[in-house]
Amino acid sequence: MIRRLVAALALLATLPAAAQQAPSGRLVLYTSQPQADAQATIDAFRRVHPNVEVTFTRDGTTQLMNRLQAEFVANAPQPDVLLIADAMTMETLKRDNRLQPYAGARVEGLPAGSHDAEKTYFATKLITTGIVYNRAAPMKPESWADLLKPEARGQVIMPSPLFSGAAAIHMGAISRQQGLGWAWFEGLKANGAQAARGNPAVLEAVAGGQKLYGVIVDFMAIRARERGSPVEFVFPREGATFVTEPVAILRTARNAPAARAFVDFVLSAGGQALAAQQGMLPALASVTPPQGFPNLANVRLMPAPVAELLGTDERDKERFADLFGR
Amino acid sequence: VSVAAPALAGRERLWLFALAAAIGAISLWPLARLVYEAVAPRGGGFDLSIAERALSAPATWRAAWRTFETSVAGTAISMLLGIGFALAVALTDIRAKAALVFVFVLPLVVPSQIAALAWMNMAGPQSALMGAFGLAPPPGSPNPMLGREGIAWLLGLEHAPLVFLAVRAGLRALPREAIEAARGCGANRAIVARTIVLPLMAPAILAGALLAFVSSVGNFGTPALLGIPAGYNTLVTLIYQRLAGFGTSVLAQAATLSAVIGAFALIVLWLHARARAATDARLSAGAPPEPWRMGQARLPLEIFLWGGLILISVVPFVALFAQALVPAIGVTLSFETLTWRGFSGAFAQDAVARAFGNSFLLAGIASSICVAVALPLAYFVAWRRSALVRAIDTLVELPYALPGIVLAIATILVFIRPLPILGVSIYGTLWIIGLAYVARFLVLALRPIGAAFAQLDPALDEAAAAAGAGFGRRLRDVALPMVAPAAGAGAILVFLTALNELTVSALLWSSGSETLGVIVFSLQEGGDSPLAAAVSILAIAVVVMLMLALTLLAKRLPKGTLPWAG
Numbered sequence: 025m026i027r028r029l030v031a032a033l034a035l036l037a038t039l040p041a042a043a044q045q046a047p048s049g050r051l052v053l054y055t056s057q058p059q060a061d062a063q064a065t066i067d068a069f070r071r072v073h074p075n076v077e078v079t080f081t082r083d084g085t086t087q088l089m090n091r092l093q094a095e096f097v098a099n100a101p102q103p104d105v106l107l108i109a110d111a112m113t114m115e116t117l118k119r120d121n122r123l124q125p126y127a128g129a130r131v132e133g134l135p136a137g138s139h140d141a142e143k144t145y146f147a148t149k150l151i152t153t154g155i156v157y158n159r160a161a162p163m164k165p166e167s168w169a170d171l172l173k174p175e176a177r178g179q180v181i182m183p184s185p186l187f188s189g190a191a192a193i194h195m196g197a198i199s200r201q202q203g204l205g206w207a208w209f210e211g212l213k214a215n216g217a218q219a220a221r222g223n224p225a226v227l228e229a230v231a232g233g234q235k236l237y238g239v240i241v242d243f244m245a246i247r248a249r250e251r252g253s254p255v256e257f258v259f260p261r262e263g264a265t266f267v268t269e270p271v272a273i274l275r276t277a278r279n280a281p282a283a284r285a286f287v288d289f290v291l292s293a294g295g296q297a298l299a300a301q302q303g304m305l306p307a308l309a310s311v312t313p314p315q316g317f318p319n320l321a322n323v324r325l326m327p328a329p330v331a332e333l334l335g336t337d338e339r340d341k342e343r344f345a346d347l348f349g350r
Numbered sequence: 351v352s353v354a355a356p357a358l359a360g361r362e363r364l365w366l367f368a369l370a371a372a373i374g375a376i377s378l379w380p381l382a383r384l385v386y387e388a389v390a391p392r393g394g395g396f397d398l399s400i401a402e403r404a405l406s407a408p409a410t411w412r413a414a415w416r417t418f419e420t421s422v423a424g425t426a427i428s429m430l431l432g433i434g435f436a437l438a439v440a441l442t443d444i445r446a447k448a449a450l451v452f453v454f455v456l457p458l459v460v461p462s463q464i465a466a467l468a469w470m471n472m473a474g475p476q477s478a479l480m481g482a483f484g485l486a487p488p489p490g491s492p493n494p495m496l497g498r499e500g501i502a503w504l505l506g507l508e509h510a511p512l513v514f515l516a517v518r519a520g521l522r523a524l525p526r527e528a529i530e531a532a533r534g535c536g537a538n539r540a541i542v543a544r545t546i547v548l549p550l551m552a553p554a555i556l557a558g559a560l561l562a563f564v565s566s567v568g569n570f571g572t573p574a575l576l577g578i579p580a581g582y583n584t585l586v587t588l589i590y591q592r593l594a595g596f597g598t599s600v601l602a603q604a605a606t607l608s609a610v611i612g613a614f615a616l617i618v619l620w621l622h623a624r625a626r627a628a629t630d631a632r633l634s635a636g637a638p639p640e641p642w643r644m645g646q647a648r649l650p651l652e653i654f655l656w657g658g659l660i661l662i663s664v665v666p667f668v669a670l671f672a673q674a675l676v677p678a679i680g681v682t683l684s685f686e687t688l689t690w691r692g693f694s695g696a697f698a699q700d701a702v703a704r705a706f707g708n709s710f711l712l713a714g715i716a717s718s719i720c721v722a723v724a725l726p727l728a729y730f731v732a733w734r735r736s737a738l739v740r741a742i743d744t745l746v747e748l749p750y751a752l753p754g755i756v757l758a759i760a761t762i763l764v765f766i767r768p769l770p771i772l773g774v775s776i777y778g779t780l781w782i783i784g785l786a787y788v789a790r791f792l793v794l795a796l797r798p799i800g801a802a803f804a805q806l807d808p809a810l811d812e813a814a815a816a817a818g819a820g821f822g823r824r825l826r827d828v829a830l831p832m833v834a835p836a837a838g839a840g841a842i843l844v845f846l847t848a849l850n851e852l853t854v855s856a857l858l859w860s861s862g863s864e865t866l867g868v869i870v871f872s873l874q875e876g877g878d879s880p881l882a883a884a885v886s887i888l889a890i891a892v893v894v895m896l897m898l899a900l901t902l903l904a905k906r907l908p909k910g911t912l913p914w915a916g
Binding site for chain 1: 476489493579677678679778862873875878879881
């Protein structure tokens with residue numbers, strides 16, 4: 025009798041702990057963060073949740089989606105959680121009913137509109153796309169249109185939307201912008217511009233001096249400049265395009281508790297501070313932005329019509345590939 | 351006194367069957383499965399539609415042409431360098447030949463992705479080294495190493511030692527009588543070289559060239575670093591990019607393409623074997639010819655050889671070192687900019703530290719298992735030849751001789767499903783890489799140990815057997831002490847080859863099981879070239895130290911164990 029009582033008491037004592045048991049097990053992440061950043065994010069996450077084993081696959085967003093689509097077809101999607109460049113890709117996944125809502129996500133303090141109303145994905149940062157140039161360049165570009173000038177002939181490189189999610193959004197925003205449009209891309213082609221695999225390849229080319237001008241995400245260029253690379257980053261006059269690096273949980277996630285813990289982590293003050301420390305603009309306004317960024321109030325942003333792009337993305341990418349080969 | 355191979359005792363037969371089964375499981379089964387996948391994809395029936403689509407795609411043909419043109423040009427460069435160097439080393443009286451040869455064959459142990467990185471960092475406008483002397487191309491000029499010419503040049507450099515070794519082996523067996531007769535008839539050296547030496551060397555040259563060609567076709571590191579950024583794909587990088595981009599859903603297509611590469615490589619390897627046989631048959635192994643006295647021309651020749659070697663084998667790695675010492679890409683090396691961040695930062699990253707750990711572990715495991723398997727196997731190959739032993743002996747060559755991508759895809763196909771009986775899957779873990787390494791590098795351990803066995807008198811073993819010692823006991827107490835130096839050399843050869851392996855691990859790794867080769871490649875691709883350079887420098891340092899250790903061991907090894915020594 026006494027033994028049974030003790031057992032019941034012991035069971036009772038474990039109940040609250042069981043209800044909020046620390047997440048554990050294996051968590052599979054697909055991310056478009058650079059290798060070192062992804063690693064740092066995971067390391068910081070594991071300091072909070074040491075029982076979760078994280079394995080991740082890193083590639084450009086568009087590339088990752090190719091892989092994920094193939095896994096959907098084979099009925100074996102691998103990742104639990106996605107941390108990829110842009111909201112449009114997330115919208116596509118949401119439309120196909122691939123995402124799992126997380127009603128309990130802490131979105132206080134995040135700017136309105138930075139997360140999905142149905143809470144399937146959440147913005148984690150603000151990453152703009154602008155112009156990087158090598159300090160040896162004869163012209164200091166100030167606008168997207170400057171890249172069409174004769175001084176930039178054969179010297180422009182940009183990430184391909186077939187690899188990078190930020191580049192896909194960039195293409196969508198620019199191609200629908202008054203005064204730029206597809207004519208801008210055709211002008212670049214005529215001016216001998218090249219498409220590279222992704223943003224790191226653009227940095228490599230411009231900082232290394234193989235090209236003088238590049239289209240690139242802000243943090244890579246600014247971080248390289250802070251470390252001493254001979255480059256400058258410009259927010260173009262017409263407006264910088266931007267992505268929000270959203271995080272989302274797949275409906276097919278095998279370890280939903282750990283996935284939710286990961287979402288909580290990247291949205292937390294600690295996760296946001298890490299983003300700032302990595303040289304990216306955090307989504308949480310209360311976190312100090314990293315060194316080297318101008319006051320965002322002075323930067324003009326060019327929003328992408330996400331809803332409209334959803335239907336045309338494939339065709340746009342083909343059009344880009346026709347022009348630049350990849 | 352050697353006797354005909356006696357019938358195998360029951361215990362020995364058991365050993366042999368166990369070896370055959372193990373080697374069959376990791377080598378023959380995957381390769382057979384690959385061929386099966388190409389003609390009957392996805393476990394369905396006979397269906398050539400995927401193969402047909404893969405083979406009729408324009409991208410495939412473009413990549414095939416690029417593979418061909420870079421390999422042919424690379425082979426031509428290898429022949430030029432390899433033959434020239436072999437003639438100088440084998441026929442003349444230049445000094446310090448051992449040191450010259452050591453430097454010339456360095457590319458055999460320096461992984462091609464690191465060589466490619468070194469050349470990019472030397473020749474491009476970002477060159478931290480050339481920039482320090484104001485010699486770098488001006489900003490805005492392309493990197494001359496990217497694309498077709500760079501790939502061909504590097505393939506040529508990397509495989510020149512293969513041609514050199516084949517030709518030198520031939521030159522050593524050159525009949526001195528023929529040369530002396532010609533000289534006696536008044537022919538000068540140029541005529542002797544043209545009319546006697548080169549024609550006699552034709553089979554050796556052909557053998558070396560075919561080997562260089564097949565190695566170029568299967569090379570991954572060079573076109574991956576110099577071709578992918580320029581959008582210039584060879585067949586191997588095309589398969590890699592498809593698999594990396596689309597995951598295992600394109601496995602059937604990849605299987606088809608790699609089966610085709612494998613079949614092509616087999617044909618070239620068969621021709622190579624015939625050319626080698628012809629080399630051995632036509633030449634006597636009498637006294638080698640007297641070295642030609644170069645007299646006044648000796649010093650200029652030595653300066654030319656050393657200068658050329660330093661330019662192509664040393665300067666690129668100094669440039670790589672310089673790149674590891676600058677804080678960010680595009681910075682020129684100077685006393686103000688010099689930083690050790692690349693080296694300290696390398697280990698601050700978990701993935702890099704893990705890659706070092708993984709690669710050392712994999713290389714250690716692969717070399718121990720390879721030696722443990724090669725030891726009994728060499729016993730059978732040297733002393734108990736039978737049809738089965740000969741078949742195994744040929745089979746262990748295949749995974750090493752065929753392009754790495756063929757083995758990688760074959761291994762994925764077999765091990766993507768859980769293992770039978772055990773029910774666990776090794777796909778996505780370190781162990782699948784280890785298994786592929788054992789299959790691929792077993793022959794590197796088998797050859798030196800086999801050569802050591804062949805020099806021993808089997809009478810010792812027979813005496814031990816007559817005294818009642820079992821097979822395991824005889825291996826341990828009789829054979830092992832005598833072949834120990836060769837086994838050690840085999841272990842080091844496997845270790846240093848596996849340490850920087852890229853082609854196989856690039857397809858088999860997943861997060862957590864990254865290798866040194868993979869981490870260099872992904873750091874460079876992720877835009878962190880100072881870090882990639884630092885990791886490369888550390889990796890090379892280990893390899894060159896191991897190579898020096900082997901050289902010190904050379905005197906106790908069977909002749910020909912170390913290509914660069916003796």
